[in-house]
Amino acid sequence: MEELKMSTKNFSTDLIIGDGSFGLVYKAKLFNGSTVAIKKLDPDAFQGFREFRAEMETLGKLRHQNIVKILGYCVSGLERVLILEFVERGSLDQWIHDTSSTNNEPSVAGTMGYMPPEYKEGAAATVRVDVYSFGILMFEVATAERPNLPKVMEGKEVWLIEWARKMLGQNRHMEMLDSNTPKEGLSEDEVKEYFRIASLCTEEFRGRPAMSEVVGLLKKLSS
Template sequence: MNSTLQAILSAAASFVVISLIFAGIYLICRATTKRRPHPLPQRRTRARRSAPDLLTSTSFISIAESQLFDPSLNKIEMADLVNATRNFSPDLIVGDGSFGLVYKASLSTGVTVAVKKLSADAFQGYREFQAEMETLGKIRHDNIVKFFGYCATGLDRILIYEFIEKGSLDQWLYDTSSTHNDTSALRLPLTWKTRINIIKGVANGLAFMHNLEKPIIHRDIKASNVLLDMEFKAHIADFGLARSLEGSHCSTQVAGTMGYMPPEYVHGATMATAMGDVYSFGILMFEIVTSRRPSWPIKIESKEEIRLVEWGKRMISENQEMKMLDASIPKEELKEREVLKYFKIATLCTNEVPKLRKSMKEVVKLLDQIQDETTI
C-alpha cells in the first residue's frame, strides 16, 4: 500500500472517530435535558416565590436587621399595640411622620405613648426603623424624645415613644385655632421668653448628639420635628433620617427639607455633616421668632421674592431686626439688645461657608448669653 492511500485511509478513520465522539456527547446532553428541562427558568421561579413567603411570615425578621436590636430595648407585642390603639383607629391619629402615621395610645401599664406605624414601603419603612434603632434607641437626653420600644412583626415596623402633650412647634407657630387636644380653646401666641427657651432646648439636644463618642446628625431639623411638652420644653423628634458620623463626615446621601437645607447640600455636596444641622438650626432660629415659613417666598419692596434667610440677613443689614419679629409676640417683654444678639447668632449659624458656622456647643454658650449684659 503506497503512502498516498495510507494517508487517505488514516484521515477517513480519524473523521469517523471524531464524528462518533460528537454524536455521543450530543446524545448524553439530550438525555440530560429530557430529565431536567429548563433549569434556569425553574430556579428563577423558585426565587420569586420564596421571597414573598418569607416576608409575609409573621415571625420573619432578617438576620441583618435583628442585629440592630439592642437587647436592652423594649420589644412590645403586636397584640398589645392593637389593643392600645383600638386596632389603629383613625380617631387616634395625632400626626403624620415622615414615613408613617402616629397614633396616641395607652398601654396596659397605663402609660400614654405615641405609636408610629411605619409605611409598608419596604425601603423607606425599613430605613427609618433602622435609623431609629441605631440612634434614638440608644441615647437619652432631656431635649430628645424618649424611645420606649418597638414591634417588628412580618412587614410591620412600629416605633413607640413618649407622648409629648402640646404637639409640634410648627402647630404653635402657624395653627393658632386650638390647643393640641382641645379644639374649643384658643391657642395663645408664644411669648419671647418661651421662644428663646424652646430654641435653647433644641440647641442643647443637638449639641449632645454632635458631641457623643460616635456623633449623630439629625439631617432634618425643622419646626414640625420639634415637640413641646406641658412646660413648653423642646424635644427633638423624628430620627428617620438621622445617621451616625464616622469622623467628621457621614458617608451617606445628603437629606433634609427644602427651606432648611444648607446651600452646600442644594449645590451638590455628597456627604452630610454636623454643620448641615447647624445651618438648619439657624433657619429654625429665624422661623421661630418671625413665624415665617422657610420654604415660602417673601416679597420685598422691589417686588422681588426671596427666601426667609435672605430676607432676614437683608433686614439685619438695614438694622431692621425689630420689624422682623412676629407681631403676636407681646411687646412688653421685648428688649432690643436681646433681639439683636439673637439674630446675630442666627446669622452665624447660617453662614454660606460651612467651616465658618459655629458648632452647636458654641451656639449653646452664645444663647445662654442673650439675657446677659455682655455683648456677643
C-alpha cells in the same frame, strides 16, 4: 405588631396626635396599661426607612427630661413602628405656636423643616445636623413662623429658611419678629445679632459652628 394594631384600633385616624413627615403618630394604651405614642412610618416612603434608623440611633441613646424617650420598636415585613414616650403636655410645636391638641386633632410636627440639605442627600445624623436644627428653631421662636409651611414672598412660595435669608439680606430684621412680641426695650443691634447666630447655625455643613460656640454667643448676647 398585633398588639400595636389592637392598641391603636388598627391605626385609627381618631387616635392620630401628630404628623412626623414620614409617618403618622398615634396615641395608644398598651396591654400593660401604659400610654404611649406610636409612630408608624409610611412603608412607601424610602426616606422613612432612613429616618427610622436615625431615630433608633439617636433617641435610643438619649435620656433627657426634655427629650422624648424611645421605649421600643417593631419591624414586621415593610412596616416600621417606633414606640415613644407619650408627652402629656404636648409638643414643642404646640408651646411655640400656642396650639391645642386633642385625641381627635392632628398636631403638625414638620420634622423635615428642621433637617439640613445634606440630610436629604443621605447623610447620617450628626451634631452638625443638630446645630442646623437649633438654628431653624431660633428663627421659629423669634418669628412664630412654622419651618414646614411655605410662605409667599415676591409672588412665590418659599420655606422659612429661604424667607429668613432674603429678609436678612434686605436688612428687614425687625419686620421678621413675631407681631405679638413687645417691641419696647428691644435693641435692634441685639435682634440683628440673634439672627446672625441663627444664620451661622444654618450655614452649609462645614461653615456651622460647634454647639459650644453657639452657646457662648447666646450667653454673650444675653449678658
